[in-house]
Amino acid sequence: MSKLPITDHHIHIDMNRGRGLDAVSDFQNAGGTHLFLVSLPSRHLGVSVKKPEDYKTVFDLTIEAVSKINETGVTAFPVLGIHPVDILYLSEENSVEKAVEIMRGGFDIAASYVQKGEAVALKSGRPHFPVEHDIWDGSNQVISHVFSLCRDLKCAVQLHVEDMTLESIQDISEIAKRAGINTEKVVNHHATPLVTAAEKFGLYPSIPAAKDNIEIALAQGTRFLMETDYVDDPDRPGFVLGPKTVPKKTKKLIEIYGEEPFWKIHQENPSRIYDVDIGV
Secondary structure: OOOOOOEEEEEOOOOOOOOOHHHHHHHHHOOOOEEEEEOOOOOOOOOOOOOHHHHHHHHHHHHHHHHHHHOOOOEEEEEEEOOOOHHHHHHHHOOHHHHHHHHHHHHHHHHHHHHOOOOOEEEEEOOOOOOOHHHHHHHHHHHHHHHHHHHHHOOEEEEEOOOOOHHHHHHHHHHHHHHOOOHHHEEEOOOOOOHHHHHHHOOEEEEEOOOOHHHHHHOOOOOOEEEOOOOOEOOEOOOOOOOOHHHHHHHHHHHHHOOHHHHHHHHHHHHHHHOOOOOO
C-alpha cells in the first residue's frame, strides 16, 4: 500500500505577518501531505475593501502562497472567498444592499480564477453569531449567488456559518437546491460532528480535529473531512488549531481504527468533492 496522504481541508497561511512556510514545515514534518489553503479575511491582510476589485489583492496573495507551498513538497489547493463578517464592515459605510453588491462582485472575480483553473473552489457563508435580519438576509443572498456560480463552474464551495445543527443543515441544503448546485459539492467548514445528519441532506462536514470530534464522527462513518482552521496570526499563536494537529490526530487514531477509514477521509472524499488528484 502506498503512503497514506494526510489532508488539512481548511487552513490559512500568512506569508507576510505569520509563520508562513515554517507553519507548512510543521505540518509536513508531522506527516501532512496536502492542504486546502483558504484565503485570509481582507482585514487580516490589511486590505481595505471599497469595491469588488479590491478583493483581487486577497485572491492574488492566496495564489502566490499556494505557489510557494507547492515548492516545499506539500501539495496546496487554493480556495478563494470572502469572510462573511465583511458584510458588517461594508454595511457600516454603505447600505446592506450595497454591501451585498460589493461581495457578489468580489465572488464574480473569485469565480474567474476557478474558471481559469487557478483555484479549486470558493468559500462563502454568513455570520456565526446573531445579527440583524437585513444582514442575515443579505448574507443568504450572497450564499445563493455563490452557489449559482459554483453550479455553473461545477466546483465545490466551503461554507463558514453558524454552529452546525440539524436545522442549519436543512436550511443550507434548501438554499443550495434552489440555486441548483449539487449538495455533494457543499462543505460545511468548522462543522460539528453531525455526519449522519449532513449525509441525509447531501452536505459534507469538515470537522476540526479537536477533542473527541473525530472519534464522534467516525462512529457515524467516514463521510467527512478533517481541518484545523489554523489562522497563522502572530497575535494568536496556534489559533484555531496548530498546523501539526491533523497529522498528529490521524496517526493517533490509526492506532485504534487502522488506516482504511483515513484513506476515505484524506484522499477519496476531497478528491471527489473538489475534482483534484490527491496522491503520494
